Amino acid sequence: MGDITYLKTGEGRPYLAIVIDLATRMVIGWQLAGHMHASLAATR
Template identity: 50%
Template sequence: MATTDSNHSFALAKKLLGRDFHADGLSHKWVGDITYVKTGLGWLYLTTVMDLADRKIIGWSFSSDMAAEHTSIKAMKMAIAQRGVKEGLIFHFDRGAQYACGKFKSLLAKTI
């Protein structure tokens, strides 16, 4: 089972982070990912947003499907509410549809 669907028609963001996973302060660099967990009720998808400065998970969601509204968007909204954003924040994520879709990009455009 794979959680990254990079075979989509959405435009991809430029890779700004490179391999530099060091952050000088909170809300300078965040990373996000989706993984799956097998449970007695079937597969659940765990989406996380981590601040690289303190390695704290600042946003997350559990969902039974891979819809952006239930994964990347929900986790990012929690991260924004928990930590706030600073000008110049870089958010690094895989190239999956949940992060490349218009609804997620719209959320980023409004807040970052």
């Protein structure tokens, strides 16, 4: 399962993409970026 959300900070609005293993509910991948382009979701 995956999700993209933005974080409110005093220095802008970074986006956080997270991939979660549904069986173990553990985060298996993540990336933080200053944009929400397709490359953010496609990163392994």
